[in-house]
Structure formats: C-alpha cells, structure tokens
Amino acid sequence: MARGLDILGDPWSMLVLREVFFGNGRFEAMRDRLGVADSVLAGRLAALVGSGLLTRQPYGDSGRSRQEYVLTAKGEDALPVLNAVVLWSEKHLPAPSEQAHMFVLHRGCGARTSSADSCTGCGERLTAENTSWHSLTRTADPVPLATACPGKQIGTAA
Amino acid sequence: MARGLDILGDPWSMLVLREVFFGNGRFEAMRDRLGVADSVLAGRLAALVGSGLLTRQPYGDSGRSRQEYVLTAKGEDALPVLNAVVLWSEKHLPAPSEQAHMFVLHRGCGARTSSADSCTGCGERLTAENTSWHSLTRTADPVPLATACPGKQIGTAA
C-alpha cells in the first residue's frame, strides 16, 4: 500500500490521471486546467510514464514534437481509486457551488453509481469503457472516460 | 475531487488513516510504524482532526495527557479509497517480498474481495465493521478494522 501511495498518493498525480480520464491528455490543456507549474507537471508526467500508468503518443499532425499522454491498462485500473475519492468527496465535503458536483455514471444502464468499481444500478463492473464522469464545471453532458490508447488499441502491449 | 484530494491526497494522511483502521491510533505507535517525523505526524493528525476524519479520545488510565486517535463516520467512509489503493497495488505492483502482500477480507462470508466497497463473494457492502485487512508484515491473522470510536459509540455526533 505504501508503494501504491508512492505513485497514487501524490495529489498532483491523481489530478493528472483525472485529466487523462477526461480525455485531456495534452500538456498545455492539463497545465491550464490544473493551474500547476510547468516543471511540476513535467515531473509528474515523467513519473507516471515511468511507473507505467501513462504512455506518450504523438497526436494530430505528422511527426511534430506534439505528444499526448494516454492511459495504459495499469493506469486505467486506477479508476476505482479516483471514483472512490469522488464518491467520498461528494458525500462528505460541501460543494462550494451548485456547479462543483461530480457524478459517476454507468453508461450501460445510465445509473448514477455510489460504488467505486461496480454499478449500484445493475451490478456490472465499472471500467473506463463503460463509465462516464459528469462534472458541471466542465461540460453540460457526462463525459465518457478515455480508455487505454483511444483510437488504435495499444493497451497492455507496452 | 480536488477538495477531496486536499484531505486524502496527501501520502501521509492515507498512511495515518491506514494505521487508525488497523487500530494503531496512538502517536508513538504510528510514528514508529510509519517512520514519519514527529512534527509531520502531529501536523497530519491535526489536519485530519480538523477535517473531521478523526477525533481524539483519552485512553487507558485516567485524565492523563494520553490520547488516542479514532475514526469518525466520515473517516470510516474513506475505507473504499484505501481499499481501492490496496487492490490496485496488489494487482499492479510487484511485492518486494512474500510478506509484503495485503488482502481485503469480508468477515461476513470470509471471502477475499477484489472490489473496493462490496464483497465480490456475496455482494454485501463493505464497512469497517465487516472488513478485515490481512497484512503479513503485521500479524499472522487478519485484523478486524477499527470502527468509529471503539467501545463507546460517538460516531457522527461530533
């Protein structure tokens, strides 16, 4: 557990993972969204890549220096940890505004779940593939989570 | 979620909570077990009490200056977060030794669960009351988790 916390226990690491799950894997996008210092973000990304939770992937136009960070299977498996934090926060921390709420939705049955790793509506196991997060501060509609390497499947290969 | 991570995201906070769940709520015991600096432990404990996850409770002999930290209902509800970290770590991080493994057990049916907040054997919801952790480095047998205020129930009253 201590070893797990070395990777996941850092506040920024979890927030970076959150952004990647939201499909927000580009350096600038994360920096702007999280308000984190460049050097810290660079360090956290390198650590998460080093720990095998993220991989780098060139995106958009041809071989330019533009990279996007995407989840590996190992990173995707951290979803219950993030869900558990979201559910605990929703239950116990007062939201600073109506917009600040965030929900975990199972796309299979559409239910809002109160479990970190299974749907309390239908019991199905939650994965990044069948889960959406709904954050009012972000978009009006729920966001399907990013899975390991969107588009082309690389997944556990790395 | 960011607010939740302000409290739970700190590596030491999670480890302190782990110790309290293990029934190890005394200052010296935690310091010895975690190898954390006194000043840092004192700060973390104060923060967790301030956030309402722990309360202080005198223990043993009469009104001496000896305190023990015990969970509140709010702190107890953080169990799924810790479970999720344990399960992820067990799945994805190599254990440095045979002894380093840790399991989450449901005492109701005795099954080892692979879900953070329900028993994968019987489906029952996991609470501190019906959950044991089994850490080989600690004891040979699984340890029933500490619940909100052992002995006298205070719980949500604070």
Added chain:
DNA sequence: TAGCTGACTTTCTTCAAGAAAGCTAGACCC
C-alpha cells in the same frame, strides 16, 4: 524526589513546489 513515558513543540537544515522566463522544432504566413 528523581526519573520515566507519551504526546507533542521547537529549531534547523535540506529538498521539493511554485512562478517566470527561456529554449526548440516544426507549422504557418507572406
């Protein structure tokens, strides 16, 4: 009354976070 112990608090040093600027390589523009 002279320790001893548990639970801190203080002090000091070192390391990491935060802010701000600089660097680089390809894209775009005219």
Added chain:
DNA sequence: GGGTCTAGCTTTCTTGAAGAAAGTCAGCTA
C-alpha cells in the same frame, strides 16, 4: 525563406514544507 507562432518542455530562483534531533510538560512510578 525569413519572421512569427505554438506546444512541450527545461532552467533558474524563491519560498514553503519535510525530515532529523532535541526540548517541553504532565502525570505516573519507585
């Protein structure tokens, strides 16, 4: 084809927190 733009870092500097070690204090113990 020279200038500008932009994404994705890297460097530098300052400030704040972590870590180590010693000090404090109240009550028990002998």
